[in-house]
Amino acid sequence: MIVETGHFALVLAFVLALIQSVVPVWGAVTDDRRLMQTAAPVANVLFVLVTLSFAALTWAYLASDFSVVNVWENSHSAKPLIFKISGVWGNHEGSMLLWVLILVMFGSLVALFSGNVPAQLRAAVLGVQGWITAAFLLFVLATSNPFERIVNAPIEGNDLNPLLQDIGLAIHPPLLYLGYVGFSITFSFAVAALILGRIDAAWARWVRPWALLAWVFLTLGISMGSYWAYYELGWGGWWFWDPVENASFMPWLAGTALLHSAIVMEKREALKVWTVLLAIFTFSLSLLGTFLVRSGVLTSVHAFAVDPERGLFILVILCIFIGGSFTLYAWRAPLLKQGGLFAPISREGALVLNNLFLTAATVSVLVGTLYPLALEAVTGEKISVGAPFFNLTFGPLMIPLLLAVPFGPLLAWKRGDLLAATQRLYAAFGLALVAALAVFWLWGMKQVLAPIGVGLAVWIMAGSIAELVTRTRIGEVGLSRGLSRLVGLPRSAFGTTLGHFGIGVTLLGIVMSSAFQTELVRTVRPGDTFDVADYQLSFSGLAPRQGPNFTEQVGHFTVRQGGTEVGVLDPSKRLYQARGMPTTEAAILTFGFSQLYVSLGETRADGAADIRAYYKPMITLIWLGTLVMSIGGIISITDRRLRVGAPKPARAKIAGLSPAE
Amino acid sequence: MTLWILFALMTGLAALSILVPLRRGGDPLTAASANRAADEAVYMAQLDEIDRDLQRGLVDAAQADAARTEIARRLLAAHRQNKGETRTVGTRAAKFVQLLASLLLPAAALGLYLWLGSPHQPDQPLEARLQSDPQGQPVDVLVARVERHLAANPQDGQGWEVLAPVYMSLGRPQDAAQAYANAIRLNGASEPRESSYGEALVVAAEGLVTAEARAAFDRAVKLDPAAPKPRFFLALALGQEGKREEAIAAWRSLLEGADPRAIWVPAAEQELAQLEGRLPASLQPPRGPAAADVEAAAALSEGDRNDMIRSMVDGLKTRLETEGGSAEDWLRLIRAQAVMGDKDAARASAAGAREALQDDAAALDALNRAEADNGLGS
Structure with a gap:
């Protein structure tokens, strides 16, 4: 009964979503207030229905109800509780249901927190959300129904892919989906503006927090996925330029651009039409990512089942939404009023530069991801576009952008003074130079690029703090006044600083861990002792161990530094019985920001084992940096002041500039 | 009934989310x-x-x-x-949407659900299925119940003893071997337990008498030197190890004092005949049939056995014709058909092989030789 209730709730939600996609938009276009009023309550009920449905499926997993095909295919009665819950979305059908659940949750949030949005805009936004919801519910019901039943229920399930039996599955997909789907809100706002042919004064004020929220989740989701791959796959790599990773990275890049252009729009009413385009572009990339991952075009741990029918279905959804919204843009964007003007050297100008580079970087990743797929589809030839391509395209685009990051916040709105901004950055530049020289002095010519990378990272970190220091005017007003000014600064200023600082932290982690890592691949026998960087590892042998639904061989290493024991490493190789599938579990010891990493390869009958051991200096900074960025984003969301960018008044007459508007 | 009440409640909630806001007044300003x-x-x-x-x-x-x-x-x-x-609100659109919410919504949801859903299928949480009355339950549920009981009381030797043969009949020899091993550990060694343990290992190894299985049969023979089952498998092991003379002796001694009606006798005789070279080698599959298959073949009558062999040959033929195969497979088919006296079929197969293997000179040579050997000269 519970399962069937969940199934009915899903069907009902689909029909209701169809109504939501018509009635409020109809009301908005014909100016019928009553029809517009239905938008918010329907959005809330949709959320309730899909939540019921998701809860029913979760119950089926918890109770091991193998009369549900989806549970039978992906669960096992002996699985630990946490994986029974996360297993709900550890498969194609369940993950699509989670996708829809998050979609209607965002719709409901818009309904609840848009009291001050004009009714017409709100109805159109929720109507557009209704289109997306209806399309994806149709997809779920038609090709990926998680509630299909078996008449003669088997007594045991097939278990979840062992690679996914990890705490990472409980965190990574929900975060990533919150990011992907969060951009549907900005998309809906953009399409609503195009339908209504006007952008309200507060449009950007409503859009920016949603973009920021989605961006924070996407940042955390990607970062978590990267860390998961790092410790689970056992190669010690954290980013592979794999198409599935790119699929999440592209919306992130476009979303970062959106975030910055929305600032210009909110504060200066400029870049309106461009922001609308970026919002469409970002969500289109989210849909593309969903398509690439869910259609089975790519084979990876993410593509749970390959089914051409599903791929075609998502492709059709993709084409309708992307094609439709860009057509709408081409048709309606000329109706939208252009915003204020600004000089090239100004905060607005810096943000346009940011947008140009980020968009170009997105396109380079897009080409690198889609070109091999297109080539394979047309000629059948398989090519692999890997790190070299991205290092040559994405890298050169990032370097000028990262160099420019500290300048942006120091320029005034409307017309800025590059020289004055440079002067404020002398200290940051000095620090960066010192750091680069220190790295060069310590390691010499061994790693030529490392000093440059470290210098760049320090430049960004110091530069982002320089902006805060400048705004407190500590130099002019003294320490105590300066500190009180610091406390008085708006939270969004701290958000900017943390966001930019986090980029520097991540960059530092990337440079240090890739330039100075130690890698060792060898066979060890019980009693062997060997060095990895400054650490001595002693291998005392392998021992079998029994887990709830797997057996494992655990290697035991004692780690010493200068004779004193500093920890133990117990990497293992597991065999999951239900699928007879092996996995490796790397063992990691963290010292400060650096990590010692050991994973087991083949084990021999005589007790010897092949191992990979790494020492990765400062590697955790990669993920800590993303945490810093996300905290910056959250702080910025909590700042709900109206943002007004006060322009720098023109001193004398500056030719060629008309006032804003 | 509860199910339909729940459906009705949900549908009502959905309809109200449209109907209630439609009745509210609100700001009279134009958009x-x-x-x-x-x-x-x-x-x-x-x-x-x-x-x-x-x-x-x-x-x-x-x-x-x-x-x-x-x-x-x-x-x-x-x-x-x-x-x-300001403006007044028209009512026609609202009326239409009211109809939509109160008629179309329930009808469409119900219709779609009846098409997709299974309203009569109850939930089947595993726990409840294992707790319910064992009468009339399928065997896998019963097995799961015993498994759970044994997971909680792993020292219950009687339980393992009951479960082991069930595993064998369900085609889970690996589990059966484990269960017999537990029964031996808890209830003590006996000839039937050791023999059955060994047999399970042999079936799990697809007919191969492994060292572990051999050790079990050795222990069983020590416990009861007259028991035929362990001796049967020990003789089989000798044959598999290539100790032809010893194997022949073992089979002979086994058959000597045997009751000729015993179910295993024909299989033993066939093994013996094979070792003595009285059976065409072409019918010997590369690694010897699984012990279970041999036993099954032994239990059949002469006519049935021929049918079984014929069906195996036909299976091979169909596979080669539809999917193709190696030169060896073709040669095996031709030889089998020739031995069974069906020379026309063998010639047809040879023609098919010639076509399939036309690019392989070595295979064609072998084919010519096989034709000559089997008197299929064209």
């Missing part, structure tokens, strides 16, 4: 005027914000003035366009 009013409110709030920023020292007076000028200009523009129009 255009309401939008302008909202814009004005935003600009007014921005002017206030500038004052606050100025007080906190975030902007200086000159910047504040410049910002105020810009905003005031936008405020004026919005105010000028706001005509404050």
Whole structure:
């Protein structure tokens, strides 16, 4: 009964979503207030229905109800509780249901927190959300129904892919989906503006927090996925330029651009039409990512089942939404009023530069991801576009952008003074130079690029703090006044600083861990002792161990530094019985920001084992940096002041500039 | 019944989410005027914000003035366009949507659900299935119950003893071997337990008598030197190890004192015949049939056995014709057909092989030789 209730709730939600996609938009276009009023309550009920449905499926997993095909295919009665819950979305059908659940949750949030949005805009936004919801519910019901039943229920399930039996599955997909789907809100706002042919004064004020929220989740989701791959796959790599990773990275890049252009729009009413385009572009990339991952075009741990029918279905959804919204843009964007003007050297100008580079970087990743797929589809030839391509395209685009990051916040709105901004950055530049020289002095010519990378990272970190220091005017007003000014600064200023600082932290982690890592691949026998960087590892042998639904061989290493024991490493190789599938579990010891990493390869009958051991200096900074960025984003969301960018008044007459508007 | 009440409640909630807002009145302003009013409110709030920023020292007076000028200009523009129009609400669209919510929504949801769903299928949580009356339950549920009981009481030797043969009959020899091993550990060694343990290992190894299985049969023979089963498998092991003379001796001694009606006798005789070279080698599959198959073949009558062999040959033929195969497979088919006396079929197969293997000179040579050997000269 519970399962069937969940199934009915899903069907009902689909029909209701169809109504939501018509009635409020109809009301908005014909100016019928009553029809517009239905938008918010329907959005809330949709959320309730899909939540019921998701809860029913979760119950089926918890109770091991193998009369549900989806549970039978992906669960096992002996699985630990946490994986029974996360297993709900550890498969194609369940993950699509989670996708829809998050979609209607965002719709409901818009309904609840848009009291001050004009009714017409709100109805159109929720109507557009209704289109997306209806399309994806149709997809779920038609090709990926998680509630299909078996008449003669088997007594045991097939278990979840062992690679996914990890705490990472409980965190990574929900975060990533919150990011992907969060951009549907900005998309809906953009399409609503195009339908209504006007952008309200507060449009950007409503859009920016949603973009920021989605961006924070996407940042955390990607970062978590990267860390998961790092410790689970056992190669010690954290980013592979794999198409599935790119699929999440592209919306992130476009979303970062959106975030910055929305600032210009909110504060200066400029870049309106461009922001609308970026919002469409970002969500289109989210849909593309969903398509690439869910259609089975790519084979990876993410593509749970390959089914051409599903791929075609998502492709059709993709084409309708992307094609439709860009057509709408081409048709309606000329109706939208252009915003204020600004000089090239100004905060607005810096943000346009940011947008140009980020968009170009997105396109380079897009080409690198889609070109091999297109080539394979047309000629059948398989090519692999890997790190070299991205290092040559994405890298050169990032370097000028990262160099420019500290300048942006120091320029005034409307017309800025590059020289004055440079002067404020002398200290940051000095620090960066010192750091680069220190790295060069310590390691010499061994790693030529490392000093440059470290210098760049320090430049960004110091530069982002320089902006805060400048705004407190500590130099002019003294320490105590300066500190009180610091406390008085708006939270969004701290958000900017943390966001930019986090980029520097991540960059530092990337440079240090890739330039100075130690890698060792060898066979060890019980009693062997060997060095990895400054650490001595002693291998005392392998021992079998029994887990709830797997057996494992655990290697035991004692780690010493200068004779004193500093920890133990117990990497293992597991065999999951239900699928007879092996996995490796790397063992990691963290010292400060650096990590010692050991994973087991083949084990021999005589007790010897092949191992990979790494020492990765400062590697955790990669993920800590993303945490810093996300905290910056959250702080910025909590700042709900109206943002007004006060322009720098023109001193004398500056030719060629008309006032804003 | 409860199910349909729940469905009705959910449908009612969905319908009300449309019907209730349709009846509410609300702001009589036109959308255009309401939008302008909202814009004005935003600009007014921005002017206030500038004052606050100025007080906190975030902007200086000159910047504040410049910002105020810009905003005031936008405020004026919005105010000028706001005509404050009001209008009455039409009812026709609302009526239509009311119909949509109260008729189409329930009908479409129910129709779609009846097409996709299984309203009569109850939930089947595993726990409840294992707790329910064992009468009339399928065997896998019963097995799961015993498994759970044994997981909780792993020292129950009787339980393992009951479960082991069930595993064998379900085709889970690996589990059966484990269960017999547990039974031996808990209830002590005996000839039937050791023999059955060994047999399970042999079936799990697809007919191969492994060292572990051999050790089990050795122990069983020690416990009861006259028992035929362990001796049968020990003889089989000798044959598999290539100790032909010893194997022949073992089979002979086994058959000597045997009851000729015993179910295993024909299989033993066949093994013996094979070792003595009385059976065409072409019928010997590469690694010897699985012990279970041999036993099954032994239990059949002569006619049935021929049918079984014929069906195996036909299976091979179909596979080669549809999917193709190696030269060896073709040769095996041709030899088998020749031995069974069906020379026409063998010739047809040879022609097929020639076509399939036309690029393989070595295979064609072998084919020619096989034709000559089997008297299929064309």
